[in-house]
Each structure stands twice: as C-alpha cells, then as structure tokens.
Amino acid sequence: MTYYKLPVSGLDALFARVAEQQTLYIPTDKDGHAVFAAYEAGMTLSKKLNTDRSAKDFFFPQTENLYDIKMKGKQLTVEDTREECADFTVFGVKGCDARSFAILDKVFLADPVDTYYKNRREHGTIVSLACNRPEETCFCRAFGIDAGDPEGDATAWRIGDEMYFAARTEKGEAFLAFVKDLLTETDGTMVESLKKAVAYIMDQLPLGNTSFEGMKQTDLMTHFQNEKWAGLSESCLGCGTCTFVCPTCQCYDIREFDTGKGVKKFRCWDSCMYSDFTLMAHGNSRNSQLERFRQRFMHKLVYFPNNNGGEFGCVGCGRCLAKCPIQTNIVKVEKALEVRSDD
Amino acid sequence: MQDRMIARAKELLADGTVNRVMGWQKGEFTYDITPAVFHTAEELDRDFVCNDFAAANVSKYLVKESRKEGRILAFLKPCDSYSFAQLMKEHRVLRENVYIIGIPSWGKTDFEKIKARGLSGIKNIKDNGADYFVETVYGDEVTVPKYEVMLDRCKDCKSKKIVVYDELLEEPNGDVIENHRFDEVARLEAMTPDERFAFWRNELSRCIRCNACRNVCPACTCEKCVFDNRDSGVENKAAADSFEENMFHIIRAFHVAGRCTDCGECSRVCPQHIPLHLLNRKFIKDMNELYGDYQAGADPDTRPPMTDFRFDDCEPSVVYERGGAK
Amino acid sequence: MQVEKKPFKPLIVAFCCNWCSYAGADLAGTNRLNYPADVKIIRVPCSCRVNPLFILRAFQRGADGVIICGCHPGDCHYTTGNYYARRRMTLLFSMLDYLGIEKGRTRVEWVSAAEGQKFAETMNSFVETICSLGENKRLEDLRCKTE
Numbered sequence: 143m144t145y146y147k148l149p150v151s152g153l154d155a156l157f158a159r160v161a162e163q164q165t166l167y168i169p170t171d172k173d174g175h176a177v178f179a180a181y182e183a184g185m186t187l188s189k190k191l192n193t194d195r196s197a198k199d200f201f202f203p204q205t206e207n208l209y210d211i212k213m214k215g216k217q218l219t220v221e222d223t224r225e226e227c228a229d230f231t232v233f234g235v236k237g238c239d240a241r242s243f244a245i246l247d248k249v250f251l252a253d254p255v256d257t258y259y260k261n262r263r264e265h266g267t268i269v270s271l272a273c274n275r276p277e278e279t280c281f282c283r284a285f286g287i288d289a290g291d292p293e294g295d296a297t298a299w300r301i302g303d304e305m306y307f308a309a310r311t312e313k314g315e316a317f318l319a320f321v322k323d324l325l326t327e328t329d330g331t332m333v334e335s336l337k338k339a340v341a342y343i344m345d346q347l348p349l350g351n352t353s354f355e356g357m358k359q360t361d362l363m364t365h366f367q368n369e370k371w372a373g374l375s376e377s378c379l380g381c382g383t384c385t386f387v388c389p390t391c392q393c394y395d396i397r398e399f400d401t402g403k404g405v406k407k408f409r410c411w412d413s414c415m416y417s418d419f420t421l422m423a424h425g426n427s428r429n430s431q432l433e434r435f436r437q438r439f440m441h442k443l444v445y446f447p448n449n450n451g452g453e454f455g456c457v458g459c460g461r462c463l464a465k466c467p468i469q470t471n472i473v474k475v476e477k478a479l480e481v482r483s484d485d
Numbered sequence: 486m487q488d489r490m491i492a493r494a495k496e497l498l499a500d501g502t503v504n505r506v507m508g509w510q511k512g513e514f515t516y517d518i519t520p521a522v523f524h525t526a527e528e529l530d531r532d533f534v535c536n537d538f539a540a541a542n543v544s545k546y547l548v549k550e551s552r553k554e555g556r557i558l559a560f561l562k563p564c565d566s567y568s569f570a571q572l573m574k575e576h577r578v579l580r581e582n583v584y585i586i587g588i589p590s591w592g593k594t595d596f597e598k599i600k601a602r603g604l605s606g607i608k609n610i611k612d613n614g615a616d617y618f619v620e621t622v623y624g625d626e627v628t629v630p631k632y633e634v635m636l637d638r639c640k641d642c643k644s645k646k647i648v649v650y651d652e653l654l655e656e657p658n659g660d661v662i663e664n665h666r667f668d669e670v671a672r673l674e675a676m677t678p679d680e681r682f683a684f685w686r687n688e689l690s691r692c693i694r695c696n697a698c699r700n701v702c703p704a705c706t707c708e709k710c711v712f713d714n715r716d717s718g719v720e721n722k723a724a725a726d727s728f729e730e731n732m733f734h735i736i737r738a739f740h741v742a743g744r745c746t747d748c749g750e751c752s753r754v755c756p757q758h759i760p761l762h763l764l765n766r767k768f769i770k771d772m773n774e775l776y777g778d779y780q781a782g783a784d785p786d787t788r789p790p791m792t793d794f795r796f797d798d799c800e801p802s803v804v805y806e807r808g809g810a811k
Numbered sequence: 812m813q814v815e816k817k818p819f820k821p822l823i824v825a826f827c828c829n830w831c832s833y834a835g836a837d838l839a840g841t842n843r844l845n846y847p848a849d850v851k852i853i854r855v856p857c858s859c860r861v862n863p864l865f866i867l868r869a870f871q872r873g874a875d876g877v878i879i880c881g882c883h884p885g886d887c888h889y890t891t892g893n894y895y896a897r898r899r900m901t902l903l904f905s906m907l908d909y910l911g912i913e914k915g916r917t918r919v920e921w922v923s924a925a926e927g928q929k930f931a932e933t934m935n936s937f938v939e940t941i942c943s944l945g946e947n948k949r950l951e952d953l954r955c956k957t958e
Contacts, residue, residue: 173687174601175758191605194756195693204693205723275623277605278514346622347606348513377520377546381697383756395722401955402872410723413695417713418720467697467754468541469517673909682911682949711864719864728952732867735906739863742902767909771902791902794894796884801897801919804904 145333146307146318146325153305156321157181164229169193187234191277192459196389197239200232201262202246204411211405226258231267231317237292238282238459240270242389248450249392267313270294273340279460281349281473287457290340301332349473354454356480357443365444370478375435377468382413384462390455414438439475487535489654490560493586495526497558503584504555507546509539515610516596520546536612540593540636542750544568545703551579559583562590563659566647567746567782568703574785577706587647588654592639599634638749641666648783667770669763689734691757694724698751698761704741738764743772743791746782775799821875821941823850826861830888831923832880838927846934859892863903866917870950876916876941883921912949915940
C-alpha cells in the first residue's frame with residue numbers, strides 16, 4: 143500500500159477541492175452533536191468519535207421517493223423521480239460504519255438487486271477515518287473490525303498534526319489522484335504504530351474484547367425458545383431508536399402518500415419494534431413486544447449469520463448502547479443468551 | 486439508600502405483601518441502568534441498583550404490571566409519583582395492585598453531560614456524594630460536580646413531594662419547590678415569530694420519528710396511537726418532510742395537554758436531543774395563565790383544564806393580542 | 812419570456828357547525844350577500860368536533876387559512892360543546908404561534924343561524940387577512956403542492 147500525508151491544516155484545501163467537483167460529506171458538529179453534513183467553506187471536522195446517526199443514510203436514506211403517479215382527470219401517468227445518480231464522497235466514516243456497508247450490500251445487492259441502493263453505492267466514494275480514541279461502548283473487534291485500520295475506498299489516519307491517506311479500491315485511487323498535488327508520499331510506519339496503539343486501547347476498554355461467538359454454540363430453535371427473552375424484553379418501550387440509529391438495520395416499508403393530485407410511492411425505514419411491522423391483511427405475525435424484541439436480536443445474531451456464512455448483522459458501533467432510552471442493548475442480550483463452553 | 490431499598494423489598498417479598506418488585510437493573514457500566522421487575526431476594530441482591538443514573542420513570546410500566554397477578558412493589562421518585570397519580574386519575578393503573586414506596590430524588594445525572602466534557606473511554610465512575618470521580622482508559626482522572634451534570638429536567642425540578650405512596654423510605658415528605666421551569670418558554674415567547682420558527686425548524690428537523698418520546702411518556706398510554714393507526718390518515722413511519730415533523734410533535738403535545746405532569750422523560754430519551762419538554766411546558770404555561778394554576782397528577786380530584794370550561798373563558802383571539810400584531 | 816406572476820388566490824377552509832354557522836352561510840347565500848369563493852365550507856356537527864388534526868391536515872392539503880365557526884357561547888346545540896372547542900382552539904393557536912406560524916392564519920368566530928350578514932363579513936375579513944399574509948409557507952407540505 144502506498145501512503146500519502148498532508149498536514150491537518152491542509153485538510154480545508156483538500157475538502158474544498160473535492161467539494162468543487164461533487165458533494166462532499168464530512169462529520170461536523172451541529173448544536174454540539176456530530177452529524178454528516180455537506181461540506182461548505184469554513185466547516186470543521188468533528189472531534190467526536192462518531193456521529194449520532196449512522197452513515198447508512200447515504201445509501202439507504204430514511205425516506206426516498208421511488209416514483210410518482212400523477213392523476214389528470216381519468217389519466218394516470220407514472221413518473222420516474224430518481225435522483226440518486228450524482229457522484230458524492232463521504233469523508234470520515236469510522237471502521238464500524240464502513241463495515242456496515244458490506245453488510246447492507248449482502249441484503250440490497252443480492253438478487254433481486256435494489257437498483258436505488260446500487261446506484262448510490264456506485265456513485266459514492268467512502269473515505270474512512272481511523273479511530274484515535276475508541277469509547278467504552280465500542281465493541282467492533284467482536285466482528286473482526288480494526289478501528290485503527292478501517293475499510294472503505296480510501297482510508298485516512300490522523301496522527302498528531304498529520305493526516306495519512308491510503309487507497310484500497312479504484313475509487314479510492316481516483317480520490318487520491320484527484321488531490322495528489324496536495325499530498326506527499328510517505329511510508330506506513332506511523333500508521334502501523336497508530337494501529338498498535340488503538341489495539342492496545344481496545345484491550346483496555348470494558349467491551350473491547352466482547353465476543354459473540356458464544357451465540358453460535360447452539361441452534362436457532364434453542365435461541366428462539368430461550369426463556370430469557372421474556373425478561374429481556376419486559377422493559378423494552380417498543381420505540382424505534384435502536385433500529386434507526388443502527389448502521390445495519392435494513393428493514394423498510396413501501397408506502398403511498400396521497401397528495402390529492404396523485405400518489406407518491408416512497409420507501410421509509412421500518413422498525414421491527416413497531417406494532418405494525420410486517421403488518422399483513424390477516425393481521426400481524428408478531429403481536430407482543432417479546433416477539434418483536436426477539437426478532438431484532440435473532441435477526442442480527444442468528445438469522446443473518448445463518449444466511450451469510452457466519453457473519454453477524456452488527457458492527458459494534460455502540461450507538462444502541464448510548465441511545466436506548468432504557469439502556470437495553472445487543473451486548474446485554476448477547477451476554478444473557480450466549481452459551482459458554484464452560485457451562 | 487439502595488441497601489435500605491433492597492432490605493425493605495426483601496421484607497415485603499417475604500411477608501407476601503408483594504410478589505415482585507419494580508426497580509432498576511445493573512448494566513455493563515455504572516450508568517446504563519434498565520428498569521426491571523425482580524421476583525426473588527437473590528435477584529434483588531444480584532442486580533438491583535438505584536443510583537443517580539436510575540433516571541427512568543417506571544410509572545408507565547405499572548399500567549401493565551398492575552394488571553398482572555399479585556401485587557407489585559414500586560419505588561417511585563417524586564416525578565414518577567405525579568405520573569402515577571395522573572394515571573390513577575385516568576383509571577389506567579389499578580392502585581390496589583401496587584405497593585408504593587416513595588423515594589427521594591435529589592436530581593438524576595445526565596450521562597451525556599459527563600461525556601460532553603471530553604471524557605471518553607470511561608472505565609469507572611465513583612460516586613463521592615456531591616461529585617463523581619471519573620477514570621478513563623486514556624488516563625484522565627476527573628472530579629465532576631454532580632450539580633453540573635444533572636439532567637436539565639432535574640435542574641428545573643418542580644417538586645420533591647411524593648404525591649401517592651403507601652410508605653416513604655425517608656420521612657418527611659418533600660415539598661413543592663420554587664422553580665424556573667417556564668423561563669425557557671418565556672424566552673422563546675419573547676422572540677419574534679421568525680426567530681421562533683427558525684428555532685423550532687432547527688430542532689424538529691432532527692426528528693427521526695423513532696417514537697421514543699411517545700413510547701416513554703407516562704401520559705401516552707393509548708392502546709393504539711393515532712399515529713400507528715392506518716385508518717387515521719396521518720399514520721406514518723418516517724418524518725418524510727417538515728410538515729410531518731411539525732404535525733407529529735404538535736399533536737403529541739396537544740394530546741397530553743392537561744395530563745402531562747412535566748416529568749421530562751421525552752427530552753431525556755430523545756436520541757436527537759430535541760427539547761420536547763418545551764412544547765409540553767408551553768401548554769402547561771398557557772393553561773396556568775388562562776385557566777388558573779393546575780398541576781397534573783398533584784391531586785386526584787381537580788378537573789383537568791382540557792375537560793373543563795368556564796362561561797367566561799377567554800376567546801381564542803386572546804392569542805392575537807399576546808405580543809405582536811394580528 | 813416573461814413569466815407572469817399569478818395573483819395570489821388563497822384557499823380557506825371553514826369548519827362550520829351544522830346548527831348555526833352552516834345555516835348562517837346558507838342565509839348569507841339566500842340573502843345574496845357576497846363572500847369570496849375561496850372559502851371552502853366543511854360541515855361539522857359541532858365546533859367541538861374539530862380536532863386539532865383537522866386544522867393541521869387542512870394546512871397540509873394546501874389551505875392558507877382555517878376558520879372555525881360555531882354557535883355563540885351558551886347557544887350550543889349540545890349545551891357545552893363550543894366551550895370545550897374554545898379552550899382547545901385557544902391552546903392550539905397559541906402553540907402554532909409558539910412554533911412561529913403566523914397567528915392570523917387560524918381564527919374562531921361565533922356565528923348563529925340568523926347571522927348571514929356576520930358570516931359574509933367574517934369571511935370577507937378573514938380572506939383579507941390571509942391575502943395580506945400570503946401563501947402558507949410555514950405549515951405547508953410540499954408533496955401536496957407539486958403539480
């Protein structure tokens with residue numbers, strides 16, 4: 143891998159250069175909280191570890207218009223309203239969120255391909271940013287993610303007053319080529335030492351060495367029928383916070399909005415925590431909060447790995463740990479359910 | 486206090502007064518505490534916790550819990566007790582199935598405020614009474630005064646009084662206290678409409694429609710919410726545009742007007758930090774000013790202003806006269 | 812080509828109580844009193860039938876102003892309905908104002924079945940107010956506005 147560096151003070155020039163050509167999103171602070179926002183001159187990179195919302199919005203927005211139906215008298219016309227084909231770059235995606243795209247790909251790019259998602263993926267360049275200070279809610283290591291060496295089209299590391307860059311894909315190469323005159327070539331020694339430092343910190347963190355492998359010690363039905371679900375789900379409020387801040391939750395609903403002059407067909411995120419999730423003509427298949435709660439965790443920890451060669455549907459970003467109104471989360475669930483080899 | 490609570494809970498379990506206990510369960514860290522129901526003395530010893538991070542209002546759980554078999558013991562903070570009393574007034578909880586122990590609360594802690602001090606990778610938080618001693622994996626060792634990281638709702642606390650209880654953990658009962666909870670509403674009212682519009686657009690545009698505010702609210706106990714009802718015409722799973730954001734929050738605040746006890750849970754749980762309590766407080770302030778002081782949940786008898794009227798009530802045009810031109 | 816700006820034609824929704832204002836509107840009609848055709852009347856059984864959602868939904872569907880007309884206090888067909896409506900609308904209007912939405916866009920008027928003249932005058936003055944405020948921008952739903 144070829145490494146390039148740039149003084150942190152030169153980031154503005156780099157951002158400005160990229161933003162001239164296409165929309166560039168960076169994590170920035172708004173009202174004291176980190177959000178991804180389209181870059182404008184003067185905007186600074188957030189110092190927070192990660193954004194409140196995940197980065198899945200870039201490829202799988204909370205609501206998106208699929209098509210419109212216009213009505214004039216008795217004449218109906220269907221209109222294509224697609225607008226997902228503009229190039230964009232996202233800078234500063236952390237290791238957990240960068241991995242989440244690979245998980246979403248498995249869902250949306252599997253046959254039948256979701257073309258809305260696919261177009262966005264093709265037109266988006268991900269420049270990930272290594273974590274310097276992971277937090278106590280981080281457990282990405284459980285899923286083989288190295289916070290110090292995140293995936294993406296290109297990766298950036300911040301070490302002291304220098305930014306280091308390296309490309310991982312063709313898109314990443316193109317990104318670096320576009321700003322090449324701002325960068326100077328260097329070797330990877332500094333980056334290697336940062337990776338070691340981050341790995342050391344992960345060891346110190348309370349959840350740094352969490353493992354979910356214990357979930358694989360037993361089969362689907364045993365997990366499904368586990369008596370502990372009742373206790374675990376008892377305090378769940380049934381809100382959608384965990385699903386909406388989650389970078390890998392991928393369920394959606396397709397609805398119509400009656401505008402009075404036609405119909406807007408749109409897709410929006412759905413949450414398995416909601417009472418009308420997968421509502422069908424006959425009613426609902428999961429009528430209690432226990433069933434809905436179980437669905438979320440079974441999906442991430444059992445169904446998804448069963449269908450995807452053992453890969454869990456979680457990236458350990460810790461948002462659900464930080465945001466759940468009643469502080470129940472996937473780590474607590476896993477700890478309650480896992481079958482330890484010494485049991 | 487926690488030890489006394491556990492001891493008393495065990496006594497009540499042992500003598501058969503109650504068959505389970507509503508409380509808070511330990512988490513992975515000092516601060517991630519989950520409301521939970523305990524059935525045995527062993528469970529209480531192992532997992533029961535009540536510290537300054539146990540902020541969740543447990544009254545709403547009692548709507549369901551009080552309909553289960555046997556009596557449940559609930560520890561209610563002053564604000565929880567207002568919520569409970571309001572639920573009693575609405576016949577949503579079965580009072581006879583709940584044994585209430587009132588516990589004092591001197592303000593709960595907002596964990597995010599500790600983090601906002603740039604502390605990350607927190608290893609340990611030690612409670613030293615008036616302050617916390619926080620240690621992080623990055624070697625920070627910081628003393629944080631509790632008052633500075635108190636939840637906003639607790640800084641504006643309206644009452645330390647427990648309004649409904651079977652016994653009190655600590656005598657005497659607290660009092661309704663002087664507070665400044667309407668100051669922020671008044672500040673917004675003093676702004677121009679354009680400023681207010683910009684303020685609320687900025688706040689409400691962050692809404693992700695997760696419904697946490699609604700689901701945690703002890704006043705929102707409808708079996709089926711209008712926003713979940715496919716036949717209502719307003720049901721929606723996502724805040725698709727600015728209108729939807731406004732509509733959801735206006736209507737939600739309106740539906741709890743006169744019933745909201747101002748417990749502040751909505752703002753506490755909002756993952757997007759929208760100051761939702763300012764909507765509810767606006768209604769409370771208006772009702773106080775126009776129809777006389779009223780505190781939801783304070784007593785079982787007074788008629789709530791929204792189900793009451795006077796022949797000489799002000800006309801809606803009073804709104805035009807208050808500040809600015811028609 | 813110069814685009815000619817169309818003069819603003821407001822859309823007004825009037826919720827009228829079946830027992831008074833709706834008959835008042837009728838009377839205004841039979842007396843050949845003029846009031847703008849921009850007013851669309853929706854008949855409700857009582858002013859207190861008007862749910863705050865109705866008002867918001869009217870704005871969503873393109874209304875620029877919403878007026879609720881009911882019986883004079885004390886004259887409610889159901890004895891007390893309009894007293895409750897009065898409190899609800901006061902609070903709702905106050906909340907809309909709090910959110911920065913022009914307060915002139917919503918109004919409550921008590922118009923009896925005998926007051927055809929008052930009905931026409933009320934509507935004329937309300938339309939005038941809305942015309943001066945212009946199009947409803949702050950509580951609009953763009954999805955309903957596209958052609």
